[in-house]
Amino acid sequence: MKKYGKGTKVCRACGSHNGVIRKYGLFYCRKCWREEAKKVGFKKY
Numbered sequence: 001m002k003k004y005g006k007g008t009k010v011c012r013a014c015g016s017h018n019g020v021i022r023k024y025g026l027f028y029c030r031k032c033w034r035e036e037a038k039k040v041g042f043k044k045y
């Protein structure tokens with residue numbers, strides 16, 4: 001596993017660096033965030 005510098009944001013679902021959202025202490029890219037939001041039940045997006 002590659003080491004990342006501090007502050008590097010990586011999607012915990014797919015490992016992408018693109019557009020990672022850190023809201024609510026979660027780390028998901030936009031795509032995975034949508035999926036998670038649906039699962040968790042976030043209505044606002």
Ligand SMILES: [Zn+2]
Pocket residue numbers: 011012013014015016028029030031032033
């Ligand atoms: Zn992702």
